[in-house]
Amino acid sequence: MDFRFTEEEEAFRKEVRDFLQGMLPPDWLGVDQDMCHQNEVKEIYQLGTEVRRKLAARGWLGISWPKEYGGQGAPIMKHIILEEELYYQGVPGYDQPTFGVSGPLILEFGTEEQKRRFVPPITRDLAERHNVPTHTIRAWIRQGLVRSRKVGQRWIIVE
Numbered sequence: 411m412d413f414r415f416t417e418e419e420e421a422f423r424k425e426v427r428d429f430l431q432g433m434l435p436p437d438w439l440g441v442d443q444d445m446c447h448q449n450e451v452k453e454i455y456q457l458g459t460e461v462r463r464k465l466a467a468r469g470w471l472g473i474s475w476p477k478e479y480g481g482q483g484a485p486i487m488k489h490i491i492l493e494e495e496l497y498y499q500g501v502p503g504y505d506q507p508t509f510g511v512s513g514p515l516i517l518e519f520g521t522e523e524q525k526r527r528f529v530p531p532i533t534r535d536l537a538e539r540h541n542v543p544t545h546t547i548r549a550w551i552r553q554g555l556v557r558s559r560k561v562g563q564r565w566i567i568v569e
Contacts, residue, residue: 419487426495429468433461433501440500458503465504466535472513479517479525480533508532519564 415423434457441454465471474489475481482488496504513532516524 415487415491419491422488423491423495426470426492429464430495430499430501433457433464434499438499441502454502458501461501461503462505462535466533469533471509471535472529472533475513475517475529475533480530 462471469482470492472479472481473484473492474486475483477483493504493506493510509532513529516528520528
């Protein structure tokens with residue numbers, strides 16, 4: 411088994427690196443992706459917004475997602491390489507909960523209507539991003555702010 415990247419994958423990695431080199435300030439040291447307060451720093455927030463906008467313009471947000479929902483249908487390795495380079499450079503603005511969790515969950519478990527409604531805006535950077543903890547969602551359900559229904563062994567949040 412050969413674990414090396416293919417020539418195409420290495421070419422994509424170079425494309426991502428070149429893109430980031432052109433986007434980031436020359437003295438860029440990176441942002442810790444786990445810093446919850448990074449959006450409080452105006453310059454970092456603005457850079458993150460610009461990076462996300464340009465990633466969307468290139469079709470790199472949801473790059474491995476199906477074309478019918480706004481993705482490119484690219485191999486998962488392109489998604490992995492993109493994330494690896496973004497994290498390595500400490501690039502702000504790439505929202506892992508949206509691109510790594512919410513989008514894939516909607517694609518896997520959402521209805522066709524939910525996929526068509528919620529996924530394409532994510533790939534175009536038009537979706538609002540809200541990191542909502544599970545305990546908050548449970549409270550919303552108890553208070554009647556959102557509804558849920560059981561489908562088989564799963565609970566689905568419905569509008």
